[in-house]
Amino acid sequence: MGRWTWFHRLASPPSCYQTAQTLKPWFWVPAVVLLCFGLGNGLYFAPKDYQQGDAYRIIYIHAPCAWLSLLAFSTMAIASAIGLIWRLKLAHALTSALAPLGAAFTLVCLVTGSLWGRPMWGAYWAWDARLTSELILLFLYVGYMVLRASFDDVDRADRTSAVLAVVGFVNVPIIHFSVNWWNSLHQGSTVIRADGPAMPAAMLIPLLACFVGFTCLMAYLACVRLRAEILVRERRPSWLLTVDEHHE
């Protein structure tokens, strides 16, 4: 039993509220440092690509956003499953805190991708497999948020949208596979390959810094939104008073 006390403590709104507060600096400090280093290096100092020139530099924003769009959805699905199985309200709070963040990163990924596509492929949009599955992912996020917003009762909204998050998550690989089968134009993977990354270190290190930096940024934003979400859900004055005593 003793091993799980941390879990029970984390599952209570006041301590989660405070844990999120203590975690915040652990995320925003690395995010600022890594993004300054990664974006600064990537956008100005990294060597030009021999084929794509300067245009490739958008990868420093595009690729981390694509990764985060999937990371956020997976986290949402896992949190939803936890919330459904153990009836943990905080897991649902985390899911609803993450949804707009994931949607935003998906949108940034699509916009940067189409800006890159204009000089490279000659069109802002191509019906390529990865683009299409990313677009469908955006629709899944939107569907999730709209479904959530169409319930008055928080508990029912939580659990209904959690079912959708889990079902959508199971569908993402199926959609990706089917779209891939349909048409693919996107360049192959550069970083994760069997024969090692096809990128010089001067380009790769800032990119990795951007990946970690953007992930920390999302974690920080998730903490902020989770705190706000908990505040909205626990609008009981007595609870707020106890929080104020411990904190701030």
Place this chain on the structure above:
Amino acid sequence: MGEVMRRECRLAARKPSQWLQPLVFFSLVVTLFPLSLSPTPDLLKTLAPGVLWVAALLSSTLSLERLFANDFEEGVLEQWVLSPHPLWVLIACKIAVHWFFSGVTLMLLAPLAAMSLAIPSSAVGVVMGSLALGTLCLSLLGAIGAALTLSARRSSSLLSLITLPMALPILIFGARAMDLASQGQDTAGALWLLGSLCVLSVSLALPAVTAAVRIAME
């Protein structure tokens, strides 16, 4: 189980407009394309798979809106939740009957639509087969959407917003099977993939619909 099936069939037989409307809608949408593009057989033949599938997808979301709504409002679903029979079996019966009245009828209507879009008659078998498999998937996936939106506000547009992205693979494989068939090529691959999607959606949809109905009941 048999009783539930019989009840569903009787309900559908007494209210034919519920399952006839989507069929009329399907034929209308199919009619719109030759009128808005051009009636040349070559063009129609290339567009036909896409047209048939988009029309089938839209008409299925139309028929799914009321799948659980009436039973929910009249308290039948509540009785089902309370009854000693497992809920998923009852729901599976309901979906099966719905598929019979939406999917199988659509499949019987499809040859006419396909002929009118200049699909060669040798491909009609694949058109019917792919539509039968595809509408089964659509009924199952749509049931998830219908169950999730049961107690939601503004549920009509919400249903298509939730269901359509997930129905994308069905659209892709179904249209590809028809396309290959109308070019006289081997369609086994696409049909197998469609069949495996069916199996997947059975295993995915039944637990999800059951969970969603229980949540809506609480």
